[in-house]
Amino acid sequence: MNADHPPIPAWLSGRPLAGGLVVPWITPQLPDGRHLFGSIEQTSSEHALIHRLCGVCGRRIAPQPLVLLLRMSDIPRQCTNEPALHPQCAAYTAVACPMINGTLKTYRSTQPPGVPLTEDSAARRGSPAEPWFAVWVSDYDLVIDHGNLCASYRRIRTRRIRPITWSSQRLTP
Numbered sequence: 001m002n003a004d005h006p007p008i009p010a011w012l013s014g015r016p017l018a019g020g021l022v023v024p025w026i027t028p029q030l031p032d033g034r035h036l037f038g039s040i041e042q043t044s045s046e047h048a049l050i051h052r053l054c055g056v057c058g059r060r061i062a063p064q065p066l067v068l069l070l071r072m073s074d075i076p077r078q079c080t081n082e083p084a085l086h087p088q089c090a091a092y093t094a095v096a097c098p099m100i101n102g103t104l105k106t107y108r109s110t111q112p113p114g115v116p117l118t119e120d121s122a123a124r125r126g127s128p129a130e131p132w133f134a135v136w137v138s139d140y141d142l143v144i145d146h147g148n149l150c151a152s153y154r155r156i157r158t159r160r161i162r163p164i165t166w167s168s169q170r171l172t173p
Helices: 042-051 087-096 120-125
Strands: 068-071 132-137 142-143 147-152 160-163
Touching: 042 147, 068 087, 087 132
Parallel strands: none
Antiparallel strands: 068 132, 132 160, 142 147
16 A cells, blocks of 8 residues: 555455556546546446446445535536545545545646546636535436536435535635
8 A cells, every 4th residue: 555545445446546546437548548537437427427326436326325526616506517426435535536635736737638628627727626525415316517417416405515625725816
């Protein structure tokens, strides 16, 4: 185990690794075998959203609770285009993902090869990273938001909303 990476839970032991981190189920892979962390493979993501599969392990999320990880800008819209996660997968992601745990201070400034540019990713390119939140819910509705299939909790009572990363300097323009 690398001291720079959190321990991998037994629950995720069957997932592939890259650089000592678990590769989420929705992460695209290039023909040369490299994984594009920080990007979403759209087909896998939509499949996970529709069939209630975890975005990290790819297993069915049942029974609840499930966790949606949202950026601060997603909170007012009450939806995300990223699939829900099992609580244990969300806990690992909250410490392992450098964007979500606050280690990265900006979004990437260039588009990775082979990943389609979306309106959302184009708008974030090179921008300061946003705080992330874990939204615990029992279910979600499927909606279209900004042209993407999303998990929405607008009509679902939330169990809790907890900040994962929060920094006052990120909130100032």
